[in-house]
Amino acid sequence: MQMDDRKLKILQAVIADYISTAQPIGSRTIAKKYKLGISSATIRNEMSDLEEMGYLEQPHTSAGRIPSERGYRLYVDRLMQIRNLSRREQEIIVRELGDRIDEIESIIRKTARILSQLTRYTSLVMNSHISGSRLRHIHFVPIDTNSLVAVIVTDTGIVKNTIIKTADPVSPEYLESLTRAANDKFAGITIGELNRCTESEDYKRLVYRYSLLDTLIPLLAESLNTSRGGDVYADGMSNIFNFPEYSDVNKAKNLLALIEEKEQLMSILNRMGSGKGVMISIGSELDNNCIKDCSLVTATYRAGENEIGRIGIIGPTRMEYDRVVAVLEFITDYLTGMVERQLEE
Amino acid sequence: MQMDDRKLKILQAVIADYISTAQPIGSRTIAKKYKLGISSATIRNEMSDLEEMGYLEQPHTSAGRIPSERGYRLYVDRLMQIRNLSRREQEIIVRELGDRIDEIESIIRKTARILSQLTRYTSLVMNSHISGSRLRHIHFVPIDTNSLVAVIVTDTGIVKNTIIKTADPVSPEYLESLTRAANDKFAGITIGELNRCTESEDYKRLVYRYSLLDTLIPLLAESLNTSRGGDVYADGMSNIFNFPEYSDVNKAKNLLALIEEKEQLMSILNRMGSGKGVMISIGSELDNNCIKDCSLVTATYRAGENEIGRIGIIGPTRMEYDRVVAVLEFITDYLTGMVERQLEE
DNA sequence: GTTAGCACTCTCCTTTATAGAGTGCTAACC
DNA sequence: GGTTAGCACTCTATAAAGGAGAGTGCTAAC
Numbered sequence: 207m208q209m210d211d212r213k214l215k216i217l218q219a220v221i222a223d224y225i226s227t228a229q230p231i232g233s234r235t236i237a238k239k240y241k242l243g244i245s246s247a248t249i250r251n252e253m254s255d256l257e258e259m260g261y262l263e264q265p266h267t268s269a270g271r272i273p274s275e276r277g278y279r280l281y282v283d284r285l286m287q288i289r290n291l292s293r294r295e296q297e298i299i300v301r302e303l304g305d306r307i308d309e310i311e312s313i314i315r316k317t318a319r320i321l322s323q324l325t326r327y328t329s330l331v332m333n334s335h336i337s338g339s340r341l342r343h344i345h346f347v348p349i350d351t352n353s354l355v356a357v358i359v360t361d362t363g364i365v366k367n368t369i370i371k372t373a374d375p376v377s378p379e380y381l382e383s384l385t386r387a388a389n390d391k392f393a394g395i396t397i398g399e400l401n402r403c404t405e406s407e408d409y410k411r412l413v414y415r416y417s418l419l420d421t422l423i424p425l426l427a428e429s430l431n432t433s434r435g436g437d438v439y440a441d442g443m444s445n446i447f448n449f450p451e452y453s454d455v456n457k458a459k460n461l462l463a464l465i466e467e468k469e470q471l472m473s474i475l476n477r478m479g480s481g482k483g484v485m486i487s488i489g490s491e492l493d494n495n496c497i498k499d500c501s502l503v504t505a506t507y508r509a510g511e512n513e514i515g516r517i518g519i520i521g522p523t524r525m526e527y528d529r530v531v532a533v534l535e536f537i538t539d540y541l542t543g544m545v546e547r548q549l550e551e
Numbered sequence: 552m553q554m555d556d557r558k559l560k561i562l563q564a565v566i567a568d569y570i571s572t573a574q575p576i577g578s579r580t581i582a583k584k585y586k587l588g589i590s591s592a593t594i595r596n597e598m599s600d601l602e603e604m605g606y607l608e609q610p611h612t613s614a615g616r617i618p619s620e621r622g623y624r625l626y627v628d629r630l631m632q633i634r635n636l637s638r639r640e641q642e643i644i645v646r647e648l649g650d651r652i653d654e655i656e657s658i659i660r661k662t663a664r665i666l667s668q669l670t671r672y673t674s675l676v677m678n679s680h681i682s683g684s685r686l687r688h689i690h691f692v693p694i695d696t697n698s699l700v701a702v703i704v705t706d707t708g709i710v711k712n713t714i715i716k717t718a719d720p721v722s723p724e725y726l727e728s729l730t731r732a733a734n735d736k737f738a739g740i741t742i743g744e745l746n747r748c749t750e751s752e753d754y755k756r757l758v759y760r761y762s763l764l765d766t767l768i769p770l771l772a773e774s775l776n777t778s779r780g781g782d783v784y785a786d787g788m789s790n791i792f793n794f795p796e797y798s799d800v801n802k803a804k805n806l807l808a809l810i811e812e813k814e815q816l817m818s819i820l821n822r823m824g825s826g827k828g829v830m831i832s833i834g835s836e837l838d839n840n841c842i843k844d845c846s847l848v849t850a851t852y853r854a855g856e857n858e859i860g861r862i863g864i865i866g867p868t869r870m871e872y873d874r875v876v877a878v879l880e881f882i883t884d885y886l887t888g889m890v891e892r893q894l895e896e
Numbered sequence: 897g898t899t900a901g902c903a904c905t906c907t908c909c910t911t912t913a914t915a916g917a918g919t920g921c922t923a924a925c926c
Numbered sequence: 927g928g929t930t931a932g933c934a935c936t937c938t939a940t941a942a943a944g945g946a947g948a949g950t951g952c953t954a955a956c
Contacts, residue, residue, distance in 0.1 A: 232918050247930050250919070268918045268936045311656060345692040349704050357702050357712065359694050367702065367710055382727075443788060444811055447804035455800060459792035466789055577949050592899050595950070613905045613949050 207259055214285065215242055216252050217261055221273045221281050225524050228450050230270030275489040275523065278501070282486050282527050289528050291536050295324060299537060303544075314439045317517060317537065322442025324533050327521035328465065330504075332438045332475050338512040341392050341400065346385045346422075351375040356426055360397070362509045362545055368429040370422060384416050401427045438472050440465045451499065451522045464496045465520070475516055478504045484531045489523045501525045507538040509545040517541075552604055559630065560587055561597050562606055566618045566626050570869050573795050575615030620834040620868065623846070627831050627872050634873050636881050640669055644882060648889075659784045662862060662882065667787020669878050672866035673810065675849075677783045677820050683857040685741050691730045691767075696720040701771055705742070707854045707890060713774040721763060729761050746772045783817050785810045796844065796867045809841045810865070820861055823849045829876045834868045846870045852883040854890040862886075 219240040223231045233253055237246040253271050256262045261277035264270075273281070291299075302320050303313070314331045321329030343359040353371045360366075391412055392400065403409050404423060413420045443462055452458040464470060474494060478485045484505045490498055497520070504518035517537060519530045564585040568576045578598055582591040598616050601607045606622035609615075618626070636644075647665050648658070659676045666674030688704040698716045705711075736757055737745065748754050749768060758765045788807055797803040809815060819839060823830045829850045835843055842865070849863035862882060864875045 230918090234918075245930050246918095247932095248928085251929085254920080264919090266937060267920095269938075270918065343692065343694055345690070345702075347688065347690040347692070347702050347704070349688055355702065355704060355710050357690075357692050357700065359692070359700060365700050365712055365714060367712055369710060441811065444804055444807035447800055447807070453800050455792055455798050455803070458800070458803070459789055462789035462792070466786065575949090579949075590899050591949095592901095593897085596898090599951080609950090611906060612951095614907075615949065 207255055209259070212242070212244070213252055213256055215240075216249060217256055217273070217277060217280065218285050220253075220256075220262060220271055221277060221285070224272050225526055228524060230265055230272050232270035235270070273524075275491070278488045278523055278527075279491075282488070286528050286531075288535070289532050291532050295533070296536065298324065299540060303537075303540060311437075313541075314437065314515075315441070317541070318439045318441035321517060321519060321533065321537065322445060325519050325521075325526075325530050326442070326445055326448060327519045327525070327530065328440060328442045328445050330438060330440050330465075330471065330475065330518040330520060331515065332472060332517075333515040334513045338396055338398065339509070339514075340394055340396050342394075344385070344388050344392055346381040346388070348376070348378045348381050354381060356422065358426070358430065362512060362514050366430065368426060370425055372418065372421070374418075376418060380416075380418075384418065387412060387416060388419070397427070397430050400430070438468045438475065440471070446521070449522050449524075451524070457499075460496045461500065461520075464494075470494075474502070475504060475518060478502065478516070478518070480506045480513055480516070484534050486527065486531075499523055501527075503527065503530050503534060505534040505538040507541040507545070509542070514541075514545060552600055554604070557587070557589070558597055558601055560585075561594060562601055562618070562622060562625065563630050565598070565601075565607060565616055566622060566630070569617050570871055573869060575610055575617050577615035580615070618869075620836070623833045623868055623872075624836075627833070631873050631876075633880070634877050636877050640878070641881065643669065644885060648882075648885060656782075658886075659782065659860075660786070662886070663784050663786035666862060666864060666878065666882065667790060670864055670866075670871075670875050671787070671790050671793055672864045672870070672875065673785060673787045673790050675783060675785050675810075675816065675820065675863040675865060676860065677817060677862075678860040679858045683741055683743065684854070684859075685739055686737050686745065687739075689730070689733050689737055691726040691733070693721070693723045693726050699726060701767065703771070703775065707857060707859050711775065713771060715767060715770055717763065717766070719763075725761075725763075729763065732757060732761060733764070742772070742775050745775070783813045783820065785816070791866070794867050794869075796869070802844075805841045806845065806865075809839075815839075819847070820849060820863060823847065823861070823863075825851045825858055825861070829879050831872065831876075844868055846872075848872065848875050848879060850879040850883040852886040852890070854887070859886075859890060 216236065219236050219242070220231050223229075223235070223239070233246040233249040236242070236249050237244070242249070253262060256277075257264065257271060261274055261280060262271040263274045265272060299320055303316055314333060318329045318331040321331070339360040339362040341358065342361045343357075345357045347355045347357060349355055349369070352373075352375055353369060354376065355367050355369050357365065357367045391408065392403075395403065400423065404420075409423075443465060446452045446458060446461060452461065474492065474497075477493070478487060484503060487502045487504075489501065492498070492500065492502055499522065500520055501523045502518055502520050503525070504516050506513050506516050508514055517534060519525075519534065521530075561581065564581050564587070565576050568574075568580070568584070578591040578594040581587070581594050582589070587594070598607060601622075602609065602616060606619055606625060607616040608619045610617060644665055648661055659678060663674045663676040666676070684705040684707040686703065687706045688702075690702045692700045692702060694700055694714070697718075697720055698714060699721065700712050700714050702710065702712045736753065737748075740748065745768065749765075754768075788810060791797045791803060791806060797806065819837065819842075822838070823832060829848060832847045832849075834846065837843070837845065837847055844867065845865055846868045847863055847865050848870070849861050851858050851861050853859055862879060864870075864879065866875075
C-alpha cells in the first residue's frame with residue numbers, strides 16, 4: 207500500500223479532530239467538516255487503508271476511527287506544524303520567570319507552574335546531575351561553634367547550601383581562612399572532579415593544613431551528588447481531570463501515583479534522549495505500563511555543553527503536540543538564555 | 552432528649568463502622584457485629600433518637616445511618632481514644648527524619664512523605680512566617696563582580712539564601728567587611744525587626760559606611776517575608792483515590808485543584824488555631840466549599856514561643872482520627888525536639 | 897423499657913428495548 | 927479504474943422496567 211497526499215490529509219484530519227474532541231471520528235464527519243472534495247465513501251476506503259497500514263484503529267466495529275500510536279508518530283514527525291506562541295503567552299512567560307537567576311528551587315517551581323498553566327497539562331521539571339558544572343565559589347559560614355553551612359555557587363547559577371556539624375569546635379577565623387584556601391584550590395573544577403580530587407597530592411597537602419577539609423569535602427560531594435542530582439517537580443496534576451481519558455478513577459490514580467514517585471519519574475525523564483530540541487515519546491514508547499496511554503514531551507536546557515535540567519509535559523497520547531512543543535521550545539530557550547547571560551558576566 | 556451511655560456506645564459503633572467501611576450502617580448490623588446486648592429494634596429506636604439529636608443522618612429513607620459532622624465532632628472531642636504508634640511506626644519516623652537539622656526544604660519534604668505514607672491520606676506541610684525567629688548569622692558571599700548571595704541562618708535552624716545583583720561592582724573584601732558589620736548589628740534581632748530597623752539612627756549610620764546595605768536589607772527582608780512565609784508542600788495526593796468518596800472524578804478534581812493552589816491552602820491552614828496539640832476541623836467547619844466534606848487535622852511545631860510550621864492531614868470526614876492524631880502528635884514532638892536540641896548547642 | 901413481626905420505602909443491579917452512528921460491500925457512474 | 931450512492935449490518939450508549947435486598951418505622955406483645 208502506498209501513502210499518498212490524500213491519505214495524509216485524511217490522517218491529519220482524524221488526528222486534529224480526535225485531539226480536540228476525544229471522540230472516534232467517522233468518514234461522514236470528515237467529509238462534512240474538512241471539505242476535502244471527496245465523498246464519505248471514498249474517505250471510508252482510504253480510512254480502511256490507513257487502518258490496514260497501522261495509522262488508525264477502531265475502538266470497535268462501527269465506531270469511528272482514532273489515531274494509533276503509529277499515527278501520532280507520523281503526525282509529530284512529518285505532519286505537525288509548530289505554532290508560534292502568541293505575544294500574550296510569551297509575555298506571561300517572561301513576566302513570571304523574570305530575568306534573574308534565582309535559587310534553583312524557585313526557578314523550578316515557577317517553570318513548572320507556568321508550563322502547566324499555559325498548556326493545561328501536567329508539567330514536570332527536573333534538574334539534572336550537576337557533576338559537569340563548575341564550582342565558581344565555595345564559602346564556609348559559621349553557624350555556631352560546632353556547625354557551619356557550606357554555600358556553593360556553580361557556574362550554572364545554582365546555589366546550594368549544606369549544613370554540616372563538626373566534631374570539634376571551629377572558629378570563624380579558621381573558616382574564613384579555610385574559605386580562602388578552598389577557593390584557591392577548588393574554584394573552576396567540576397563537581398565530578400571534586401569527588402575524585404581527594405586522591406590528589408595537592409589535596410592531601412591542603413588537608414595537612416586544614417584537617418577539617420577531610421570531613422567537609424566528602425560530605426559536600428555527597429550532598430551535591432545525591433540531593434541535587436534528583437529533583438523532580440510536578441505541577442498541574444489536577445489538570446489530568448480535564449481529559450475524559452482519566453474519568454476512569456483507576457487510570458487517574460495510576461498516573462498520579464507515578465508522578466508522585468520521584469524515583470521512577472526521574473528514570474523515565476532520563477530515558478528520554480537529551481538531543482537538541484524537543485523529544486516526544488508516545489504511549490508504549492515510554493515503556494512503562496502505568497503510562498502506556500500517555501505521551502511525554504520533553505526538552506533539555508543547558509549551559510554550554512552541560513545539561514542543567516529537563517522540562518516536560520505529560521498527558522494523554524491525544525495531546526496538542528504542536529502547542530506543547532512550542533511552549534517547551536520557548537521556555538528552554540529562555541532558560542538557556544538566562545543561564546548564558548549569567549555566564550557572560 | 553438525654554444523651555446516655557448506651558447512645559454513646561451506639562454512636563461509637565456507627566462511627567467506627569462507617570470509618571472503616573464507608574457504608575451506611577443499619578440497626579441489625581450493629582446488633583450482630585457489636586454485641587451490645589440489646590436487640591436491633593432497641594438500637595433502631597436509639598438511632599432514631601441520635602438522628603433527632605443531630606449526631607446521625609440518613610442518606611435516604613431505608614438506608615442505614617451515617618455519622619453527621621456533629622457526630623464526628625462529639626467523637627473526636629469525647630469518644631475517641633488516641634492510639635499509640637506502634638514501635639515499627641515510630642522507628643520509621645525516626646529513621647526517615649534523621650536527627651540533624653537540614654535545609655528546611657528537605658525537612659518539609661521528608662515530613663510530608665512520611666505523613667502520607669503512614670496515614671495513607673494526603674499530607675500537608677507548611678512552614679510559617681518566620682518573622683518571629685531571630686537572625687543568628689548573616690553572611691554575604693561574593694559570586695562575581697556584580698552579584699552576591701546573602702546567606703541567613705536563623706535560630707530556628709532555617710537556612711535561606713538570596714541571590715542579589717548589584718548595580719555597582721563590589722569586591723570580596725568589601726563584602727567581608729560588610730558581613731562583619733552586619734553581624735555585629737543584626738545578629739539576635741528578629742526578622743520582623745529587620746523589616747522595621749531601616750528607620751533607626753543606628754542603621755542610618757551603618758548605611759553611611761556601607762551604602763550597599765540600603766539596597767540589600769530591603770531585598771532581604773522582602774525575600775524572607777514572602778518566600779519563606781509561604782511554603783506549603785503536599786504529598787500523597789494520589790491517596791485520595793483510596794477512598795470511595797472520591798470515586799466521583801469531579802470531587803477528586805476539586806480537592807486536588809485546591810491542594811495545588813498554595814495560596815488558598817495556606818489560608819486554610821492558617822485559619823486553623825495554633826494552640827498546643829492537634830486541631831481538628833470537620834467538613835463545613837473548614838468554611839470552604841471545595842472541601843466541605845473533608846476533614847483537616849493539623850498540628851503546630853515550634854521552637855520555644857515561635858511557631859515554625861504546621862503539618863496536617865486532609866481526607867474525607869470519615870477519617871481515622873485516632874490514628875492520624877497519634878501520628879501528628881508524634882511527629883510534631885519529634886520536630887520540636889529536633890529544633891530544641893539545635894537551640895541548646 | 898424491650899423485642900418480634902411486618903408492611904413499606906428506597907437504592908442498586910440486571911435485563912430489555914431502542915435510537916444512532918458508522919462501517920463494509922455492492923452496483924452504478926464518470 | 928477510481929469515485930460515489932445506497933443499504934444491510936454491527937455495535938454502543940441510553941433509557942425504561944423489573945426485581946432483590948437492606949433498612950426503617952410502627953404496632954402489639956412480652
